[in-house]
Amino acid sequence: MESIQASRRIMTGNEAVATGVKLSRVKVISAYPITPQTTIVEELAEMVANGELDSKFIEVESEHSALASVIASELSGARSFTASSSHGILYMHENLHWASGMRAPLVMSVVNRAIGPPWNIWSEQTDTFNQRDTGWLQIYCESNQEAMDSVLLGYKIAENKSILLPVMNMLDAFTLSHTSEPVEIRSERTAYDYLGDLDLDFKLDFKNPGGYGSLLGPDGPFMEMKKDMRDSMYNSIKLIKREISNFNDQFEANLPGLTENFMMEDADYALITTGAISSTAKYTVRKLRAQGLKTGLIRLFFYRPFPGDDILKAVRGLKGLGVVERNVSYGQRGPTYEDVVSSLYGKADVPVRNYVVGLGGRDIRVKDYEKMFENLVETDGGMEWINVGVT
Amino acid sequence: MYEIRFHGRGGQGAVTASKILAMAAFLENKWVTSFPFFGTERRGAPVTAFTRIDDQKIELRSQIYEPDAIIVLDRSLMKIVNVTEGLKSDGILVVNGKSGNLAETSRYRIGFVDATSIALRNGLGDPSHPIVNTAILGAFAKVSNIVSIESIKTATAEMAPSRKKENVNAVQEAYEETELN
Numbered sequence A: 001m002e003s004i005q006a007s008r009r010i011m012t013g014n015e016a017v018a019t020g021v022k023l024s025r026v027k028v029i030s031a032y033p034i035t036p037q038t039t040i041v042e043e044l045a046e047m048v049a050n051g052e053l054d055s056k057f058i059e060v061e062s063e064h065s066a067l068a069s070v071i072a073s074e075l076s077g078a079r080s081f082t083a084s085s086s087h088g089i090l091y092m093h094e095n096l097h098w099a100s101g102m103r104a105p106l107v108m109s110v111v112n113r114a115i116g117p118p119w120n121i122w123s124e125q126t127d128t129f130n131q132r133d134t135g136w137l138q139i140y141c142e143s144n145q146e147a148m149d150s151v152l153l154g155y156k157i158a159e160n161k162s163i164l165l166p167v168m169n170m171l172d173a174f175t176l177s178h179t180s181e182p183v184e185i186r187s188e189r190t191a192y193d194y195l196g197d198l199d200l201d202f203k204l205d206f207k208n209p210g211g212y213g214s215l216l217g218p219d220g221p222f223m224e225m226k227k228d229m230r231d232s233m234y235n236s237i238k239l240i241k242r243e244i245s246n247f248n249d250q251f252e253a254n255l256p257g258l259t260e261n262f263m264m265e266d267a268d269y270a271l272i273t274t275g276a277i278s279s280t281a282k283y284t285v286r287k288l289r290a291q292g293l294k295t296g297l298i299r300l301f302f303y304r305p306f307p308g309d310d311i312l313k314a315v316r317g318l319k320g321l322g323v324v325e326r327n328v329s330y331g332q333r334g335p336t337y338e339d340v341v342s343s344l345y346g347k348a349d350v351p352v353r354n355y356v357v358g359l360g361g362r363d364i365r366v367k368d369y370e371k372m373f374e375n376l377v378e379t380d381g382g383m384e385w386i387n388v389g390v391t
Numbered sequence B: 001m002y003e004i005r006f007h008g009r010g011g012q013g014a015v016t017a018s019k020i021l022a023m024a025a026f027l028e029n030k031w032v033t034s035f036p037f038f039g040t041e042r043r044g045a046p047v048t049a050f051t052r053i054d055d056q057k058i059e060l061r062s063q064i065y066e067p068d069a070i071i072v073l074d075r076s077l078m079k080i081v082n083v084t085e086g087l088k089s090d091g092i093l094v095v096n097g098k099s100g101n102l103a104e105t106s107r108y109r110i111g112f113v114d115a116t117s118i119a120l121r122n123g124l125g126d127p128s129h130p131i132v133n134t135a136i137l138g139a140f141a142k143v144s145n146i147v148s149i150e151s152i153k154t155a156t157a158e159m160a161p162s163r164k165k166e167n168v169n170a171v172q173e174a175y176e177e178t179e180l181n
Helices: A013-023 A038-049 A063-075 A085-099 A144-156 A188-195 A221-251 A279-292 A306-317 A335-344 A366-377 B016-025 B075-079 B116-122 B133-143 B149-159 B166-176
Strands: A008-012 A026-032 A056-058 A080-085 A109-112 A136-142 A167-172 A180-184 A260-261 A269-274 A293-302 A300-304 A320-325 A354-356 B003-010 B031-038 B047-055 B069-072 B092-096 B109-113
Touching: A008 A013, A008 B016, A013 A038, A013 A109, A013 A167, A013 A188, A026 B047, A038 A056, A038 A080, A038 A180, A056 A063, A063 A085, A080 A085, A080 A136, A085 A221, A109 A144, A109 A293, A109 B003, A136 A144, A136 A180, A136 A221, A144 A167, A144 A188, A144 A221, A144 B003, A180 B016, A188 A221, A260 A279, A260 A306, A269 A306, A269 A366, A279 A293, A279 A366, A293 A306, A306 A335, A320 A335, A320 A366, A320 B069, A335 A354, A354 A366, B003 B016, B016 B031, B016 B047, B016 B133, B016 B149, B069 B075, B069 B133, B075 B092, B092 B133, B109 B133, B116 B166, B133 B166, B149 B166
Parallel strands: A026 A056, A026 A080, A080 A109, A109 A167, A136 A167, A269 A293, A269 A320, A320 A354, B003 B069, B069 B092, B092 B109
Antiparallel strands: A008 A180, A136 A300, A180 B031, A260 A293, B003 B047, B031 B047
16 A cells, blocks of 8 residues: 655645745745735745745735735846735736736746635635736646645746746635645755756846836837747747656656546546636546546646647547636636637537636535536536526 | 544634644545635634545545534534534534533434543643643544544644643543543
8 A cells, every 4th residue: 555644744735835935945035915825925934034945035015015026036036936815916916917028937826715895715716817818827726736846847837938927826715725635745856956046048137237128119029029928828838748747757746737637538528627626526527427427527737828729639529518617707708618618619519618616615515516517418508607596 | 535524613723633633644544634614713703624534535625514523622512503414324423521411412422521621631721712622632532443542642742833742641631531422
């Protein structure tokens, strides 16, 4: 029998993130506490205070300033980190564009939490789905292991000179952030070999002054720079796959690709999910398979860049596909649904439905997924709000 | 898979108890998860926490609705919360309190322990805020055979933020003093 405890430690998702930051030998940290992200910041502050992590911790008065601080430190050549959640991310929104536009290869961990009003501190992904157009790569973690690993992977991808875009890695509030489970601690030596030091070709340097983000007119290379960002994001798909494969080799890890196909080979009906709610969905898939229904699951590990081609390959032969959103958009269907349908348009003949679940931390149970699969089989179309008292 | 639900009040240590129990099972080479459900956090408010234990990696991440065991850190909660809701018919109930009439729950295997007195005589908390989480785990070890008392003591020593020796003593004393129905 495998020894589970030999190489693992029990930790929460937030502790796993802090350990990932330590393993990445981050030089500058600035963050403003917000439930349920707070324990990431507390853990890192403690590591810096007790000398475990050789890093500068910048205290600030807001999330906007936290991100501004680490954009500057990152561009000066010091690997930098921040973390936030919910309204903190909304308050950062302007600087999210600054970070990507200035090509600062930051990593930020976000604990997904609902957006008020009404006030709510529980899990929901609307906060980061609202940031999908900011030029950041987005990774949604399913486990605390991935919460740690995606920090290391995040820097490796962000700092790739063909990409140079910031990465945010997401943890569901409480479901990962405050859940304790076994996590394999990556070795410091391997982490160093894998990641190396930050090496920027252009950096803020007092001895060699230069400007970032200055005014460019309509004829200047403004539009060309935006296209370069867009191309870097698109082209990163190939590089991400290579980096994940390297990561798995070096750490003997088991990260999926940009997507994870779970029991998809012969599936008739499948769901698409992001984040930790995927685990209960897998449990449901196994349960329904035992009852004879050929179900499967596609999990989006990356949401930006959007792995449309991988989804296209996975859905061939399906009789029904349901896109599960733990976020809410108004006036159009959910963002993941729109992305999936756009990726399949004219290429795959699969009925696609949209399910909205778990807003404001509402628990997502096996019976909820069963309801979704039932809805797929019955081809009862239209958007469905799952487990909602009002219709 | 074995599922445990804790009921306590903010400040009594239910969340830590769920973690210590997970750690104890982990020491016995099990896969575990433990997680809290926070309402609006404040001292004295009802708090729920959960532990899952299995031989294989745990996929289920919803809350626990049909637990195998329920651990009640504060008996007064039983007047305002239906703590045994969903408890399996052959389930285990561990209650902080002297044994008494619990007719409505008598179909379960029940362990009573005066965790409050044990905590206080070991200097854990004070009379208005006794910290009963480690003692109650000693009682759980007595009533169930899911995790050994040794593993609970080792996990307690590792995870108690302070007064490690007193907490381990509380576990042992509760184990010895638990009364079964």
